[in-house]
Amino acid sequence: MPTRRRTLAVVxxxxxxxxxxxxxxxxxxxxxxxxxxxxxxxPSGRSITPAAAPGPDELAPAAAGLFDVVPAPPDAARDAxxxxxxxxxxxxxxxxxxxxVPLAAATTVEVGGVSREVTQxxxxxxxxxxxxxxxxxxxxxxxxxxxxxxxxSVDLASLVLFTYDDLVVTDGAxxxxxxxxxxxxxTEWSTTLEVVQ
Amino acid sequence: MSARRxxxxxxxxLVTVSVLAVGLGLAGPAGAEPVTAAPLVATGGLPxxxxxxxxxxxxTEYNDGDTAFTPPGFPGPVEVRASVHYPTGLSGGERPxxxxxxxxxxxxxxxxxxxxxxxxxxxxxxxxxxxxYNYLAQNLASWGYLVVSVSANGINARDNSVTDLGMLAxxxxxxxHLDKWQTFSTAGGAPFGTLFVGKVDMDNIGxxxxxxxxxxxxxxxxxxxxxxxxxxITAVLPLAPVDFNRPIVDDVALSVILPYCDGDVSDLQGAxxxxxxxxxxxxxxTPKYMQEMLGANHNHFNTIWTPGGWPAGTFDDTSCSxxxxxAPQQRNVGEAYMAGFLRLHLGGPxxxxxxxxxxxxxxxxxxxxxxxxxxxxxxxxxxxxxDVNRWxxxxxxxxxxxxxxxxxxxxxxxxxxGGEAPQxxxxxxxSTSQQPHTVAxxxxxxxxxxxxxxxxxxxxxxxxxxxxxxxxxxxxxETLTFRIARxxxxxxxxxxxxxxxNVQLTDGSGxxxxxxxxxxxxxxxxxxxxxxxxPKLVLNTVRLPLSSFTGVDLTDVxxxxxxxxxxxxxxxxxxxxxxxxxx
Numbered sequence: 001m002p003t004r005r006r007t008l009a010v011v012x013x014x015x016x017x018x019x020x021x022x023x024x025x026x027x028x029x030x031x032x033x034x035x036x037x038x039x040x041x042x043p044s045g046r047s048i049t050p051a052a053a054p055g056p057d058e059l060a061p062a063a064a065g066l067f068d069v070v071p072a073p074p075d076a077a078r079d080a081x082x083x084x085x086x087x088x089x090x091x092x093x094x095x096x097x098x099x100x101v102p103l104a105a106a107t108t109v110e111v112g113g114v115s116r117e118v119t120q121x122x123x124x125x126x127x128x129x130x131x132x133x134x135x136x137x138x139x140x141x142x143x144x145x146x147x148x149x150x151x152x153s154v155d156l157a158s159l160v161l162f163t164y165d166d167l168v169v170t171d172g173a174x175x176x177x178x179x180x181x182x183x184x185x186x187t188e189w190s191t192t193l194e195v196v197q
Numbered sequence: 198m199s200a201r202r203x204x205x206x207x208x209x210x211l212v213t214v215s216v217l218a219v220g221l222g223l224a225g226p227a228g229a230e231p232v233t234a235a236p237l238v239a240t241g242g243l244p245x246x247x248x249x250x251x252x253x254x255x256x257t258e259y260n261d262g263d264t265a266f267t268p269p270g271f272p273g274p275v276e277v278r279a280s281v282h283y284p285t286g287l288s289g290g291e292r293p294x295x296x297x298x299x300x301x302x303x304x305x306x307x308x309x310x311x312x313x314x315x316x317x318x319x320x321x322x323x324x325x326x327x328x329x330y331n332y333l334a335q336n337l338a339s340w341g342y343l344v345v346s347v348s349a350n351g352i353n354a355r356d357n358s359v360t361d362l363g364m365l366a367x368x369x370x371x372x373x374h375l376d377k378w379q380t381f382s383t384a385g386g387a388p389f390g391t392l393f394v395g396k397v398d399m400d401n402i403g404x405x406x407x408x409x410x411x412x413x414x415x416x417x418x419x420x421x422x423x424x425x426x427x428x429x430i431t432a433v434l435p436l437a438p439v440d441f442n443r444p445i446v447d448d449v450a451l452s453v454i455l456p457y458c459d460g461d462v463s464d465l466q467g468a469x470x471x472x473x474x475x476x477x478x479x480x481x482x483t484p485k486y487m488q489e490m491l492g493a494n495h496n497h498f499n500t501i502w503t504p505g506g507w508p509a510g511t512f513d514d515t516s517c518s519x520x521x522x523x524a525p526q527q528r529n530v531g532e533a534y535m536a537g538f539l540r541l542h543l544g545g546p547x548x549x550x551x552x553x554x555x556x557x558x559x560x561x562x563x564x565x566x567x568x569x570x571x572x573x574x575x576x577x578x579x580x581x582x583x584d585v586n587r588w589x590x591x592x593x594x595x596x597x598x599x600x601x602x603x604x605x606x607x608x609x610x611x612x613x614x615g616g617e618a619p620q621x622x623x624x625x626x627x628s629t630s631q632q633p634h635t636v637a638x639x640x641x642x643x644x645x646x647x648x649x650x651x652x653x654x655x656x657x658x659x660x661x662x663x664x665x666x667x668x669x670x671x672x673x674x675e676t677l678t679f680r681i682a683r684x685x686x687x688x689x690x691x692x693x694x695x696x697x698x699n700v701q702l703t704d705g706s707g708x709x710x711x712x713x714x715x716x717x718x719x720x721x722x723x724x725x726x727x728x729x730x731x732p733k734l735v736l737n738t739v740r741l742p743l744s745s746f747t748g749v750d751l752t753d754v755x756x757x758x759x760x761x762x763x764x765x766x767x768x769x770x771x772x773x774x775x776x777x778x779x780x
Contacts, residue, residue: 132512133313133353135301135408135439135461135495137362137639151357154314156303180464181637184629186730 082162087123091169093191095128098168109164122168126150126177127158128189136179142167142193143174146181171195243551246537247529247565250340250547252284256331259377259388263316263323263351266373268366272358273315275351275366279374280328282338282346283393284546291398293431293543294378295337296371297346299326300408300437302502303510304350311510315354323350324510329499330407332528336536340547343397347374349410356409361640362441367413368420371404375421375428400429403539407498408462411438411453415470419444432542434535437495438467443641446470447478450542452486452556454534455633455735456493458521460514463730465633471574472634472646475773476587480579486556487574488534489735491725492522498531500524519727522569530569537563557778558678558740560718572720572737574680576773583674583776585662585757588613588649597774601663607655608761614770616647624650624734624770625686631733648736652689652768658761662774664754669705672751674776676743677702680736681714683721687768696721697763700741704750712745713763721769736770743780 087099099122106119124140124147131138133156137149140161147167150159159177167173176190258281264274284292303311305321312321327348334344349370356363380386382397406414418433432450439462451474455465471487494515496502503524504511515521522530534555541552554561557575576582586597591613595603605611614624615635622644623635630636635645651660664671683696690696698721701711714721718739724732743751757774761767 133301133303133311133510136463137357137441149357149362152313154312156311156313179461180630181639184464184636186463 082121082123083160088197090122090197091171091193091195093175093193095126095189096175096191096193097123097125097127098193099123099125101162111164111166118164122163122165124150124161124163124168124175125158126160126175126189128177129153129157129159131156131159134179136185139178139181139185141176141178142170144176150177168193169195243554243561243563244549245533245563245565246540246549246552246555247336247533247563249336250284252339252341253286254282254335254338255285256335257281257283257389266370268352268369268373270359271352271355271363271366271369273351273355275315275370276348277370277373277377278327278348280331280334280346282331282334282344284338284341287392287396289341289546291382291396291401292341292343293401293403293545294375294397294399295334295342295344295403295405295539295543296374296414297327297330297334297344298349298367298371298404298406298410298413299329299346299499300406300410301353301356302326302499304354306507306509309509313354315351323348324501324507326350326499326501329501329503329506330405332500333405333532333535336532337539337547340536340540341545342539342543342547343393345374345378347371349413353409362439363409364412364416364442364444365420367406367410368417371413371417372420372424372428375399375402379428398429398545400431401543401545402428402430403432403434403543404430405434405436405535405539406438407436408495409439411435411467411470412440412442412444415440415444415446416442418446418449432539434538435467435470436498436531436535437462437493438470440466440469441638441640443469443473443638443643445473445477447474448481448483450483450485450538452488452534452538454493454531455487455489456495456498456527457489457491457725457731457733457735458493458515458517458728459495460516460729461495463516464630464636465733465735466636466638468633468735469636469638469643469645471576473643475576482578482580484557484578485574485576486538487735488556489572489574489737490527490530490534491570491572492517492520493527493530493569494521497522497524497527500528515728516730517725517728520725526567526569530566530571533563533566534571558676558718558738560740572722572735574736574738575678575740575777577678577775577777581778583668583671585664585774585776587647588772588774589616589647594649597662599665599668601665601668602661603663604661605651605659607658608651608653608660611649611651613647614650615645617644620644620647624648625684627686628730630730633733633735646736646772648770648772650684650768650770652684652687652766653761654689654766656762656765660759660761662757664756666705666753666755669754670752671743671754671776673780674743675778675780676776677741677757677774678738678777679771679774680738681720681769681771682734682736683723684768684770685724685726685732685734689766689768690723691766693723693726695719695723696767696769698767698769699760699763701756701758701760702743702746702749702754703756703758705753705755706750708749710746710749711760712741714739714741715763717741717745734770736772738773740777743776 087101091098150161173193178185261277265277305312305317307321381393385391404414500506537552699711703709720737
């Protein structure tokens with residue numbers, strides 16, 4: 001390559017390098033840079049279950065799907081009245097309340113493959129909003145174990161999840177929110193769980 | 198600058214960087230770096246799907262009420278409401294019907310505050326997400342189509358409380374609207390009377406769904422089929438879709454749009470729709486397409502979700518900090534590829550077969566999509582392909598689908614990843630959300646796309662697929678196609694640099710010819726990295742015209758060789774090697 005051409009190539013290359021540095025700096029200060037990127041983290045061995053009603057599955061027989069690891073809450077947990085029923089605070093964190101809400105009647109549930117009778121359900125409320133409506137599911141997890149998909153409150157100020165899983169009363173555990181499966185989606189929010197009773 | 202943009206600028210009579218580089222002697226001989234993929238394919242004056250048609254358009258709406266329908270199994274009633282765009286006058290007979298479905302968004306608003314409930318209460322009013330695609334509906338109606346955009350707020354208000362996240366309900370709602378259109382087109386009915394009687398072809402329906410609506414139209418295709426196909430769905434278009442349940446959409450023309458800068462469905466999981474639809478139905482007579490749109494985000498495809506488009510609930514979700522398109526730019530590229538696909542496959546008054554070139558790996562883009570850069574994937578109908586190697590199982594590493602030997606030299610690791618066990622679930626050691634082809638699904642344990650993974654540091658490195666004599670006559674095909682992507686996580690790829698390779702065909706008499714991939718495709722582009730959760734790995738199609746292999750007897754091709762002498766080192770993911778399309 002003639003010298004003049006080589007020189008021009010070097011100059012252009014340097015220009016590209018400068019642009020790359022500027023672009024990189026821009027990226028580092030991007031509005032999403034404050035999120036936690038869980039690069040290369042493996043998804044939890046546990047999985048997610050919807051906040052409430054299991055819907056018809058005829059068209060989606062997802063055998064051994066991730067949702068199946070933690071069964072969906074039974075009908076009682078889908079009682080619309082539970083959303084407004086008074087509960088007892090059992091654990092908390094920053095922008096987090098975990099309440100025990102009495103069921104209208106005792107029911108048998110399965111958590112982690114173990115069947116047991118319960119008379120109350122945990123209502124997990126994350127109030128770090130306002131939240132924008134997203135198409136990816138808002139997943140609440142405890143120490144990396146997904147509890148389920150949270151539903152937005154009417155005013156979008158909070159996210160609510162019902163669960164029977166006692167993980168939500170694990171003192172010192174980390175409760176986190178991600179849109180998508182934990183470990184393959186950015187963590188949007190997290191707090192440390194403090195059991196109060 | 199992308200290679201395709203360079204191509205377009207050539208068309209516009211401007212000087213491209215690549216041409217300038219060649220002129221200055223900067224491109225250098227084969228093997229010199231950097232490589233700038235620079236396809237120099239003329240557009241040949243293709244029509245632009247972004248252009249409006251000749252018809253004036255009338256816009257109307259029907260609304261049976263906010264609680265008119267309860268999808269079976271869904272925990273609440275939903276609205277039956279839709280906008281309708283149609284060519285004024287409705288001259289002629291039946292025309293294809295196009296159904297649009299929006300995704301998940303706030304349902305109600307008051308002032309600048311948005312809310313999630315259904316129906317809206319307390320003085321709040323409905324957010325009309327279904328009106329967010331009016332720009333697309335206007336385009337299509339001007340070409341003679343009847344376009345219905347369905348409101349799905351009632352589903353959005355409760356879908357997170359349903360195990361399948363509302364997908365069956367979305368499918369049921371679409372079917373409910375088709376039932377209404379069956380009536381409108383036969384007996385007629387309120388509020389249109391007999392306006393549409395004899396004007397709707399219920400056997401030629403296209404569907405487009407955005408985000409959760411994208412899986413909604415996929416699920417609807419499956420539902421309609423499960424009901425005995427009372428309606429003819431002939432084209433399905435998931436736009437920036439979620440794919441929680443992994444329904445298979447085959448035996449129908451399918452086109453998936455992946456916005457590279459999607460900050461909502463940021464793992465681009467909709468790639469599964471395309472990958473899952475390949476090879477599943479023997480003899481599938483329909484093509485599959487996918488477009489990776491650089492610079493596009495999630496929300497700007499819907500004007501109601503776009504900042505400034507509505508008083509409440511809008512936001513710019515882009516994950517890119519340097520290549521983001523403006524909202525109008527994004528709508529332009531979206532309109533071009535959505536309208537183009539639907540007109541290509543629905544036929545009718547706006548039929549335009551020439552649009553295929555925008556979708557099949559040919560390196561051209563609609564001028565109206567400027568300045569967006571779109572990369573495409575294409576899977577031809579079964580009868581139009583001779584698959585050489587699908588790279589599905591370990592056997593494919595030594596013997597291809599035609600029975601020919603597979604050999605390689607100086608390639609490492611040379612293994613399969615992303616497909617069924619025992620393959621590793623993912624191909625790269627980076628966040629799984631950066632690997633759309635293999636990202637896990639919320640409602641399915643299905644694995645992802647099986648890919649051949651390898652790299653090289655020697656210019657003598659090569660990959661050979663022997664073509665047995667019985668399969669060597671490929672003169673009836675137009676192109677050699679394969680999917681490929683630069684492995685951005687492999688250090689053998691210098692940061693920010695595209696890759697390249699030469700593909701050589703050899704015939705039974707020893708005649709041979711190599712062509713450089715970058716002369717026809719920019720599929721090996723360097724994925725943009727500036728932003729959050731980037732880069733992302735999407736395999737795109739390389740389409741090499743067999744006519745470019747001059748001197749090779751196409752009736753007796755004996756060998757396909759990937760020669761990795763175009764750049765000193767590199768690493769790629771590759772799959773779907775085939776001779777494609779009738780010549």
